[in-house]
Amino acid sequence: MKNGLSGFAVGGLRFCRRRHSLGIGLHSTNCRTEAPSPDPVTDFSISRRRFLGAFTAAGSLAISGDAILLEPNHPRLVRQEIFLRRLPAGFDAMTIVQLSDFHYDPYFSRQPIEAAVRMSNELSPDLAVLTGDFVTMPVVGGITARNVAQQAASCAQVLRGLQARNGIFAALGNHDEFMDARSVSGTLSEAGFQVLSNTAVALERDGQRLWLAGVRDVLRGKADLGLTLRGVPAEEPVVLLAHEPDFADTVVRYPVDLQLSGHSHGGQVCLPLVGPLYLPKMAEKYPSGLWQIGPLVLYTNVGIGTIRIPARWNCPPEVTLITLRAGVRPG
Ligand SMILES: [Fe+2]
DSSP states (O other): HHHHHHHHHHHHHHHHHHHHHSSSSSSOSSSGGGGOOOOOHHHHHHHHHHHHHHHHHHHHHHHHHIIIGGGGOEEEEEEEEEEEOOOOOOGTTOOOEEOOOOOOOOTTTTHHHHHHHHHHHHHHEEEEEOOOOOOOOOOSSSOOOHHHHHHHHHHHHHHTTTOTTTOEOOOOHHHHHHHHHHHHHHHHHTOOOEEEEEEEEEEEEEEEEEEEEOOOOOTOOOOOOOHHHHTSSSSSSEEEEOOOOGGGHHTTTTOOEEEEEEGGGGGEETTTTTTEEOOOOOTTSSOOOEEETTTOOOOOOOOSSSSSSSSOOOOOOOOEEEEEEEEEOOO
16 A cells, blocks of 8 residues: 555656646646646646556555455465375374464454364364464563463463364464463463473374374474484374474484474465565475475465464465375375
8 A cells, every 4th residue: 555655646746847847837836726737648647647546556455455354364274185105004084184373463363263263173173283373472562471371371262162083282383482482381281282392192093103293493492303203113103293394404304204384474475476575584495385305294384373464465374184195195
């Protein structure tokens, strides 16, 4: 909207200058007092500029309305079928809902989180995983224990409605770690979620095992893969929750089969032909979607909430439904 209004003003300024340069007797700097111009070319220019200015302003307003009011509130369902060579047959067709980057805010993110919870429950998944950034660190102002607890509790209160047959698991993000990892983690645990902080748990089906692991935040220097995988037999498959997707370049050196990440927000605002306006550190290489990095499969979810500006454009909030498949993708 800012660009459109600015362009309109520039158009008017050019008109005044042109009349002076043509030397046709207009010496006043006040354009409003002059007589109507007899010059049809000039009249056409004014009309065209006004039209273009109004058109640009209207277009910008429409985009702003869509970006701020509509798109951020309507999650998109993304279905992914992911083949893992080491997945035991007992876990074939297991479904996982992934939600990420909630950045709880009563005005801008509560509604899309509620919508995502409803959408997830309709999918009736086996597992639900939450890949971090439940709260937001402020740009300015102090952080108090009270506002961390409030944000985390409000976010957990909405997420508490999630249902998954085999449990709901979470890993913390950079904002959670920066604010107060212990407080956020405690609140999520009280809500019934299992927080995986440099740890792994085994899921069992028909005597076979799949490990679900989670690291603490990479950007805060808290992730410890060695510690996380310490009790996991090297031959057994692992699904890892790690907030930052670009951590995959490290994870690929470990016996991990699938990494689920968020953090990027997909850029939040994605311009046609330009792409994401901004990608955070550790989400620049693998900003969204499915990636194969050596033997490791990575999926980056673009998140639900927003940060810094309450807008998403060309990048709606996402609910991912992953169906695990044993073996190699046909073809
Ligand atoms: Fe993040």
